[in-house]
Amino acid sequence: MDSLQLLFDAPILNVQLLLDGLLVGAIFALAAYGMALVWGVMNIINIAQGEYVMLGGFVAVLLADAGIHPLFGVPLAIVLLYALGWALYRTIVFRVVDRDLFISILATFGISILLQQLANQVFGADVRTAEGGMGTLFLFDGMVTVGWVKVLACAVALLTGVALWLFLKYSRLGQAIRATAQNARAARILGIDTDRVYAATYALNAAICGAAGALVAMIWIIHPYLGLAFTLRAFVIVIVAGLGNLLGVVVSGLGLGAAESFAGFVFGVEFQAAFTFSLLVVILVLRSRVLARSRRYLK
């Protein structure tokens, strides 16, 4: 393939692709961390993850349309999506927490379709973006260009991740969340209101995704149907990293971003999404094959 040859002929291209991928990957890692949180605490695989990202993105887009800088969309998206997550938990999700995993997947899939179609009706199916309006950073004598917006988005994503980690480690609610994740029954015996913890976790997850979405709107595009792509990306990252492993999530997220960036260049932009989804299937099949050798299976 000529694109592949180009990578060898012009090594600086690798740096460009790698940098682009890593910066976007930080945002993927953020969304994946939220999914790992919900999965670890409540044992729910939230298929609506991507839809929260999409909605957060639309918050930023609407702000940009109103003339406000979309960076303010990040805290606003956090607040709005937290409220939405809380509301969805209290109406729908709490009923499926204790049931088998398939019902919860189907329920969150239903929520995802509901939100997706609502967004389609309200915002229209057009592709939107939120202009950050910052300049470009030139590295290596101008051969590598990085939009300042991307660097800022990566920084904000990492900051949010650190803030979340600190929250979980040192605040009372954070400790309650971690306790419930370790052993829900023991937490309840010790006086922790697990239902409130579940609600807070789900809402927190929605808020994180909202923040990620606002960042995505600044550096990429937003449209009502990109939800599923983000959900599956988050799932791949969580699968590769394992549930309790924060560092693993960050590294996998960055890795996925870089892999997608390279794949988009080598296979063509139209196959970039196909690469990500095929990667999901391949990783799952390989994982299960490796486990099958010792007669176990993915749990």
Next chain:
Amino acid sequence: MKRVDLSLFVVIALLGLVAPLLLPSYTAQLAMLWVMVIFALTWDLLGGQMGYNSFGNVVFLGIGMYACAVIQRDSGLDYYSALALGLLVGALLATALSALLGSGVLGMRGHYFAICTLGLGVAAGEIASGWDYIGAGSGMVTPVHPGAVGARNLFFYYLFFAIAAVTFFVLRHLYSGRFGLAINAIRDDEDKAEAMGLHTTRYKTVAWCIAAFFLGLTGAGLGNLIGFIDPRDVAFSGATFGVWMVLMAILGGKGTLWGPVLGAVVFHVTQELFWSYLLGWQRVALGALIVLIVVFFPQGILGWVRERWPERFGQRVEPEAVDGEEGAA
């Protein structure tokens, strides 16, 4: 065959045969009804009877669609021969893919299988929308049926009616024999089934191939009925056909033979009503319907009926024991 069953079949056969003549303006929707029945039945084979909830059966539908369309475009045969060949190739290609993927993807359990198949369905859609040979993003258009528009709808109505009937009777035969017992055993406890010597992988792959065969067949016909094949919204549409397959089987009662049929009928009628009266908001309403059914009504219609009147289904209900009073005294 029991008297009740036989009379039910005769009634449905008669209704099926005369329906498009009684309601000529709804022929296309009636044809879609049989397509929905096939969707629900094939999903239930995997999900309800075997316990492998697949979100990606739509892959086989899309493969059938594209295979038939490519044959119709490139073979140079007349309409009916090309269609017949396309139906055959579509079904076989889908079956081949399911056999190929079978041992890998079916090695996963529960939710991993569900999400893997979801990824498979979406990946297929993305790959199809980048592949120029099959029209890339703009999809393909199937050739026009020779004859009046009414004749086209009628032809496809009977085609799908026939496929649905064959699917139903094949599944009925399978469920009542050793195959049905085997896949139910896989659903109930796969490890024990395997420990007892059941070749679980073989049964799982065969079940998936059966589902893939009928879905490929249906896809080939559906592509011709709809007229155009869009890679993301028609052929590999997870958010419409893909999730409807699951929903119809659950609505009717998964794990039963008639459940998916019932669910398909109820769902299709509801969906057509939504479309007539809600137009733009019909998808939103469907999303809400999915959530409502899954959260509040997961046992489905037949499941609810079975709980309410268990005697009708051959379960003996013992009268409540009154030993408590004697023990206390």
